[in-house]
Amino acid sequence: MVNIGLNLFKHELTPAEVVKKSREDRFLAREIIDGIFTDFVELHGDRLSGDDMSVIGGIAALNGTPVTVIAIDKGIDIHDKLSKRNGSPEPWGYRKAQRLMQQANKFHRPIITFINTPGAFPGKTAEAQGQGEAIATSILESMKLTVPMIAIIYGEGGSGGALALATSDQVWMFQNATYSILSPEGFASILWKDSKRADEAAAVMGLTPKDLLAKKVIEYVIPESRSHTRVFNLMRKRLDDEFKQLNALSPQDLIKQRRARFRAF
Amino acid sequence: MDLYNNQKSTSKIKRDASVNDRIPDGLFLACPYCGVQMYNKQLGAFRVCDHCGYGFRLQARERVELLTDSFEEMDSEIEMMNPDFPGYADKLARAKSQTELGESVLTGVAKIEGEKVALGIMDSYFMMGSLGSMTGEKITRLFEYATENFLPVVLFTASGGARMQEGINSLMQMAKVSAVVAAHQEAGLLYLVVLTDPTTGGVTASFAMQGDITLAEPHALIGFAGARVIESTIHEKLPKDFQRAETLMTNGFVDQIVPRSELNQVIAKIVKLHHVTEV
Ligand SMILES: [Zn+2]
Numbered sequence: 001m002v003n004i005g006l007n008l009f010k011h012e013l014t015p016a017e018v019v020k021k022s023r024e025d026r027f028l029a030r031e032i033i034d035g036i037f038t039d040f041v042e043l044h045g046d047r048l049s050g051d052d053m054s055v056i057g058g059i060a061a062l063n064g065t066p067v068t069v070i071a072i073d074k075g076i077d078i079h080d081k082l083s084k085r086n087g088s089p090e091p092w093g094y095r096k097a098q099r100l101m102q103q104a105n106k107f108h109r110p111i112i113t114f115i116n117t118p119g120a121f122p123g124k125t126a127e128a129q130g131q132g133e134a135i136a137t138s139i140l141e142s143m144k145l146t147v148p149m150i151a152i153i154y155g156e157g158g159s160g161g162a163l164a165l166a167t168s169d170q171v172w173m174f175q176n177a178t179y180s181i182l183s184p185e186g187f188a189s190i191l192w193k194d195s196k197r198a199d200e201a202a203a204v205m206g207l208t209p210k211d212l213l214a215k216k217v218i219e220y221v222i223p224e225s226r227s228h229t230r231v232f233n234l235m236r237k238r239l240d241d242e243f244k245q246l247n248a249l250s251p252q253d254l255i256k257q258r259r260a261r262f263r264a265f
Numbered sequence: 266m267d268l269y270n271n272q273k274s275t276s277k278i279k280r281d282a283s284v285n286d287r288i289p290d291g292l293f294l295a296c297p298y299c300g301v302q303m304y305n306k307q308l309g310a311f312r313v314c315d316h317c318g319y320g321f322r323l324q325a326r327e328r329v330e331l332l333t334d335s336f337e338e339m340d341s342e343i344e345m346m347n348p349d350f351p352g353y354a355d356k357l358a359r360a361k362s363q364t365e366l367g368e369s370v371l372t373g374v375a376k377i378e379g380e381k382v383a384l385g386i387m388d389s390y391f392m393m394g395s396l397g398s399m400t401g402e403k404i405t406r407l408f409e410y411a412t413e414n415f416l417p418v419v420l421f422t423a424s425g426g427a428r429m430q431e432g433i434n435s436l437m438q439m440a441k442v443s444a445v446v447a448a449h450q451e452a453g454l455l456y457l458v459v460l461t462d463p464t465t466g467g468v469t470a471s472f473a474m475q476g477d478i479t480l481a482e483p484h485a486l487i488g489f490a491g492a493r494v495i496e497s498t499i500h501e502k503l504p505k506d507f508q509r510a511e512t513l514m515t516n517g518f519v520d521q522i523v524p525r526s527e528l529n530q531v532i533a534k535i536v537k538l539h540h541v542t543e544v
Contacts, residue, residue, distance in 0.1 A: 120470075122490035122498050127508065130518050132469035132489035139440055140475050143447040159427075160439060160470040160489075167440050181427045181436045191429050204350070205432050217433050259444035263405070265398060265437035 013176070016199035018208045019184055021176040022155050027228065029056050029073035032114055032154065035232030036239070037062055037069060045096060049129065052093030054084035054117075057100045059109065063240050068104035070097045070165060071114035074155070087156070088121035091134035094164050098138055101145055110148045110243045113165040116155030118183060120164070135164040142167035143259060148246035150239060152222070153177045169246055169258050172220040173209040179217065180207035216264065297321070298484045311525045318483040320525040322462060324364055325371035325388035328421065332529050336384065338373040339410065340403050350430040360391045368399045369424070372407040377419070378533030383411035385420040389463065393425030396467050400428070401438025404472065408445035417455035417536050422473040426466020439471035446475050455539040457532065460487050460510065460519065474518070478535060480528070481510035481519045 013021065033040050037060035045051040057070045074087035097113075104111045120131050142149065149168035157166070157179030166179075173179060182190070184202040189195035206212070209221040220238070225231055246254065290306035298319035308314070311331060312321040329336045344367075348354045361367065369391035375384040385407050387394045404420070411418045428435040449456060458476030462485040469489045481487065488508035496503055506512050513519045523531045 120489070122494045124495055124499050124501075124503065124507075127488060127490060127495060128512075128516055130474070130516065133474040133518055135470040135489070136443075136472070136474035139443045139471055140447055143440075143444050144451075159436060160467055163436055163439060164470075167443070179433065181429065181432050187429060207433070212433065215433065217437065259448070262437060262440040262444050265401070265434055265441050 012210075014199075015202040015205070015208050015211075016184070018176055019178055019198075019202045022178045025074065025076070026176065026224070027154050027174070027231075028076060029071040029114055029116070031228065032232070033060065033069055033071060035228060036236045037067070040069065043100060046092045046099055048092065048095055050090075050092045052090045052096055054087055054089050054121075055093035055096050057096055062110075062112075062243070063236065065240075065243075066107070066109050067243075068100055068109045068111045069114070070100055070111065072117045072165065074116055085121050085123075087117040088119060089117065089161060089164075090121050090123070090126050091129045091131050094120070094134035094138045097165060098134075098141055101138075101141065105145045105147050108147055110150070110246070111145070111168070112239065113149070113151045113168065115151060115153045115157055115162050115165050116177075117158050117161050118156050119158035120161030135160045138164035139167045144255065146251035146254060148243050148249075148254065149258075150242060152235070153179050153218075158183065167258075167262070169254070169261070170219040170242060171217065172222055173212065173218050174222050175209060175224040177209060178207040179209075179212055180205055313525055318524060320462065320482045320485075322389050322423070324390050325366060325386040325421075326364075328386050329371065329375070329384075331525070332375070332377060332532075333384070334376040334379065336373050336375045338371065340372060340406055341367055343367050343399050343403060345397070345399050348430070350432075353430040356392060356430070364388055364391045366391050368397060368403055369394045370400050370403050372403045374410075374416070375419075377529050377536070380533045380536040381416060382419045382532075382536060383407050383414075383416045385418070387421060387423040387461075387468070389423040389425070392428065394423045394463075394468075395425055395428040396435050396438050397428040397431055398434045398438055401441050404442050405445050408442070408449050411454065412445070412449045412452050415452070415454065417457060417539060418449060419457045419459065419532055419536075420472065420476070421459045421461050422464040422468055423461045424464055424466065424468035424473075426468065436467065439467050442472045443475065446472055450477075453541075455536065457535060459523075459528065459532075460485055460513075462486050465489070465491065479518065479520050480523050480531065481513065481521075482525055482528075483510060483522055485510040487513050487519075 040058055040060040042058040056073050060069050072087050075081035075084040151166035151168040151171045153173045155177055159181055184198040185195045188197040188201040212218045292305040294305055295302050296314040296319055299317035301316040348357055370385055370387045372385045375382055385404055456476045458479045460481040464473050464487045486508055492503055510522050
C-alpha cells in the first residue's frame, strides 16, 4: 500500500498520483452519509425494473433540515464491490436517482449527490435497458428541478456516468478526486493506441480538482485530512451555508442560474 | 451576451465535394451492414442498399439536398477559440476542408415538404461526428433560435462520441445542450430526433435520447458503450444486431424506423400534427 498522508499537504501530487489516489478506498459512501447527516432513511428501487445497489439513496437531515442524498458507492469488500460493479451504475441506478430527485422536488428538499464511479456500467443488460437514455434523462430532468443541487465527487468522476448526477448548481471535488471525459487508460488507448501511456494522458487531460477549478467546471475543492470527522464537519457547514444562499433564489432564478452555469462551456 | 447573433449565411448549398460525387458509378461496393456487393450506381440518389435497406453514411450537405426544399445555414463561420491539444488544430482544419463544414454539425432553418423547422444534421465524416464544444454551441444556438421563433427542432444524430482532444469541455456539452432542450420543451415545442448510423457515446447519453419522438434509419448502429467494451466486460460475443435500430425499437427506445426515401414525408407529417391550432 501507498503511504497515505505523510506528504499530503507538503507537496502537490502529480495528476497520475491523483488518479491513483482517487481510486483508493479513502472514503466510503456510507461513512460520508453518516458523517455529515443524521436520521438517514434509505430508499430502494426505481419502480420500473429493480434496485441498483451501487446507487445508495434516501432522505436525511442536514443540521436538522430535510435533504435528499444520492451516492454512488464502490462497495467495501470483494463481494460488495462485485455486486456494485466497483461503482458502475446500471440504468436502473440512474432511474432510482431520478425518482428520488423528483421526490425531493415535490417536498422542496435540497439534493446532495456523492459521486465515485469509473463510469456507467458497459454491460449487455445495461445497454439493452437504455444506459444512454437513463443518463440523458437524468441530465435533462436535473435541468428542470426547482430545488438546489450540489454534487460532490469524492473519488473518480468518470464521464457521462458521473455527469448524470452532477448536473447541479455547484460541483465540488475532494482534493484527491478526478473528473474526466474518460479514464486516462482509455484516453491513451484511443488517442495514442497505447493504454500504457496512462500517466502521460493524466498529465494532459486536466482531470485534477485544481485544473477543473480553473476551468470553472467545479466551484470548490474539499481539503482532505486523515481526520475524516474534520472533513465531514467542514462539508456540513459549507453545504448548510450554500443551501441557505441557493434557497434564497426563486425557483425560476435557480433554474436560470443552473442552466447558465452549463451554457458557459 | 450574444446568444442570438446568429451569423446567418444565405449561401446555397453546393454539392461539389460530396463523397457521393467522388465515387465513380462503376465502382463495386460492399454494404457495410449485409455485405452484399453492388455497383455504386445501384445505391441511387438516397444511397441505400437495395438488398437490406441500410442507408450508407451521408455527409450533412448531401442530406440537406435529399431532405429539404430550402435551407438557410446558421453559424457557418463558428470558430474554436484555442484548440490547444497537440495536433488538434491540424485535425480540425483537415476535417473542415474535407466536409466543407465548420464543425461536426450543420444547422439552419429548413423547409421540409413545406414545413418550417430548425434543422441540425451531424456529420460522421467530420472527426467521426465527435461532440466538440463548437458542435455543442451550434446545437445550443439552434435550440435557442427555435425557442425564440416557436419552431420545432429536427436533429439528425451521427456521432462516434466525445471529442477526446477537448477533454472535460466535451463532456460539458452534454449538459449545455440538455439545458436548451429543457427550455425548448417548456415552451411546448416539438423536438424530433432521427438516429442515423452511427449514434454512440455521449451523444446517445444526452440529446439523442431526449426527443419527444425518436425515429431511426434502418440498421443504424445506436448505442452508449462500444461493442468491444461490452464484450470485454461480459466475456461473451454480442448478438449480431444488438446495437442496431431494430433492437432498440424492440427494447422500447425508438418510435419508428423510417427508410431514408420516406423521411421527409414522415417528418413533415409529424411536424404538421404539432401545429398549434387557435381555439
Ligand atoms: Zn445491405
